[in-house]
Amino acid sequence: MARVHIDVMLKDEILDPQGQAIERALPSLGFEGVRGVRVGKHVVLDVDDRGDLEEQVADMADKLLANPVIERFTVRVE
Amino acid sequence: MRIGVVTFPGSCDDRDARYAVSLIGAEPVALWHGEADLQAVEAVLLPGGFSYGDYLRCGAIARFSPVLGALVDFAGRGGPVLGICNGFQVLCEAGLLPGALTRNAGLRFVHRRQHIRVEAASMWTAGVEAGAVFDIPVKHGEGRYVHPDPDELAAAGQVLARYCGPDGTVDATHNPNGSMAGIAGVTNAAGNVAGLMPHPEHAVDALLGSTDGRRILGAVLARARSAA
Numbered sequence: 001m002a003r004v005h006i007d008v009m010l011k012d013e014i015l016d017p018q019g020q021a022i023e024r025a026l027p028s029l030g031f032e033g034v035r036g037v038r039v040g041k042h043v044v045l046d047v048d049d050r051g052d053l054e055e056q057v058a059d060m061a062d063k064l065l066a067n068p069v070i071e072r073f074t075v076r077v078e
Numbered sequence: 079m080r081i082g083v084v085t086f087p088g089s090c091d092d093r094d095a096r097y098a099v100s101l102i103g104a105e106p107v108a109l110w111h112g113e114a115d116l117q118a119v120e121a122v123l124l125p126g127g128f129s130y131g132d133y134l135r136c137g138a139i140a141r142f143s144p145v146l147g148a149l150v151d152f153a154g155r156g157g158p159v160l161g162i163c164n165g166f167q168v169l170c171e172a173g174l175l176p177g178a179l180t181r182n183a184g185l186r187f188v189h190r191r192q193h194i195r196v197e198a199a200s201m202w203t204a205g206v207e208a209g210a211v212f213d214i215p216v217k218h219g220e221g222r223y224v225h226p227d228p229d230e231l232a233a234a235g236q237v238l239a240r241y242c243g244p245d246g247t248v249d250a251t252h253n254p255n256g257s258m259a260g261i262a263g264v265t266n267a268a269g270n271v272a273g274l275m276p277h278p279e280h281a282v283d284a285l286l287g288s289t290d291g292r293r294i295l296g297a298v299l300a301r302a303r304s305a306a
Contacts, residue, residue, distance in 0.1 A: 069170070
């Protein structure tokens with residue numbers, strides 16, 4: 001079994017209102033000077049490694065975990 | 079004419095959709111998400127709600143249900159399919175419609191009466207003149223339509239409707255969710271598959287304020303009759 005981490009983020013050109021809301025909230029707690037807040041998903045999987053792990057996980061991400069129309073993903077194997 | 083209405087676990091507008099179908103003079107047929115059988119209906123409605131809890135992304139899981147396999151074949155043969163709200167999200171996730179629906183720009187769930195302007199002719203707007211303004215409710219948290227090139231979509235005649243004011247003006251103040259180019263509904267390239275974020279099935283009874291939804295839902299019947 002290999003532990004795999006997948007980060008799914010909205011593409012840069014897609015508006016992220018959740019990130020904007022966080023960005024607007026931070027100064028009220030005294031955290032000044034923060035820009036470019038973006039919120040995404042971090043997915044952790046334990047996967048049987050049959051030799052094509054990276055390919056298999058990228059396929060999962062492409063078909064289900066991310067919507068390629070609006071999101072991009074990165075895969076990291078532990 | 080028999081119009082199928084699919085029920086997914088978490089659908090909540092399926093009953094209203096069946097009621098609306100009966101009001102426009104068609105026979106509603108309840109279809110179950112777990113059956114890959116469309117029961118020989120002549121058109122299919124995917125209703126609003128929160129299919130499979132909308133886990134991961136709205137509509138992402140529903141896309142793998144048995145009924146969707148049958149629906150993809152039906153749509154491929156030119157069968158009329160309309161997805162409303164969550165149904166629109168499901169059709170985008172399934173790749174039957176272009177683009178995607180994301181979190182409302184204002185982050186809030188929006189629930190209000192909304193004017194929309196019909197832009198293109200489709201099976202679902204047959205007999206409705208382009209530019210006609212309808213009063214139809216919206217209720218959604220993730221209805222912001224996103225497409226890599228909304229102008230290209232409009233040029234291809236695939237923009238079905240836009241959010242607008244009572245006089246048909248499309249601008250930011252009348253856009254409930256920040257949708258690109260105010261897009262409220264789109265069709266596929268062939269025109270037989272359509273998605274709408276607003277709810278025509280909630281605007282079929284004068285008691286509830288508007289009957290404009292009947293014109294959208296009734297158009298497919300008008301088209302079927304003229305083809306017969």
